[in-house]
Amino acid sequence: MRTVQEESAQDRERTGIRPVSPGERTYGFFDLFWNWFGDGANASSWYFGGLLALSGVSFLFWNTFFWTPLIILPWATLAYMAYRTGGTTVVLARPALGVVGGSLFLGISEMVVQIGWTTVTTYIGAVSLVQIWNGGGVNGVSSSGKGALILPIALIALLQGTVATLGPKAIRILKWVASLLLVGFGGVETYEVLSRWDLPRILSYGKAAPVLTPVQLLDISFINIWTWLQVGDFARLSKNPRVAVWASWLGIWSGQAWFVLVGAIGVIGLGLATGHSSPQDSDPARLMGHLGLSGVALSVIFLSSVSVSSSNLYGAGMALQALWKRSKNTSHSRKALGLVSLSQVVTSFLPLFFASFIGYFTTFLSTIGGIFIPLWSLVLTDYLWYRKRQLDVPSLYDLSPGSRYWGRGGFHLPGFLALGLGVTFYYLLPQMAPVVVQTVGVTFPTILWTGGLYLLSLRWRGEEELCRMKFPADEGEENG
16 A cells, blocks of 8 residues: 555656756756847847837836846746756745645646747747748738748747757757857847947937837836746756856846847837838848848747747646646656647647737736736745745655645645735736826836735734744755
């Protein structure tokens, strides 16, 4: 007859959620750096740069070199937590939401959102390919011509799904190759942009007709960073905590900052040359079409789309494993990755049903922001303030009822209370207090509201003394 411990250990293998062994910690600094550089240097970052440019160069620089690095710090803290626990992103939510609640909520959310981000990058890549094939990439794709996108969307989706299904080793090789080639191709684009237009005129560029306000752009910056949900799925493979934190932080910031700036300069340059500024001009294919470099644009878009989407799909596969509890097999990694890869072939066509891509993109961002701004505010509050950075790592993987992080029926009620009220607050604040949102945005109030409610609910339930005991140092601290 099996013991509870044996059943729990077998359940961990069945879910695919287990701490990585020392032999699996194979990501060095540049492995993880190029992984995140390749994710940050993507077509959506280029496109976002065009939106920032329309608010003026001073705001563009302030957002890129001051605001964004600060936003990445709490996200990098999640990478540190993943290294310490050796678990995927889903594991990070278990202390705050309970063993069952954390796995269910974050497992479903991460899988859906990662596939959603894949639809964004795939669509941008497909549009760029169509524009280039049409001769120059200057003209956009109208709603009546969306049928031309079907084949390139299918091709990109199949290719990135194949890479993701092969797992982290294949993704690591792809990220090295893609990121180094992106440096070369992107360097050509950067040179062409800066050599075609007078730099002093670009730097003196004022506000044009911004699509979004600076406060809205700041909120989007938060969402862009905090929804890189595969942060734990890759950071857990790091060789030491410094790699987990600083390679993640520097990689995502440098890749995104570079592509944001090139996209912004492209919009400004074309605006100065034509007398008309539009965020659509930051599309790499459109910009390179004006410069006569469509082949370079094709390479950049293709590489960035496949590179970013493969890691998104890997995160979605790891999330699916957390939901996969009953099977005769002991490993679901390849099957889970295969299923999410097949799913994204279908979902990649979703943007075709919207009147414009901007409409789909902003709807997607506002939706996922309402979920993950409160969620990570809760998880970080739990780890930094409530548990004082002390985690009983073996208990994170103890699936037996009554375990340390089990909660009530597998759910930690104070966490779900704060999360539910935080999500509600995020969506209702623009209607209840539009002046506040116009002044400081919705992100900061949501962070303070969610974190404060969580601490108050813990005190109300008498749990404030729960975490004063010391836990043995885990492997991450010993190796740190």
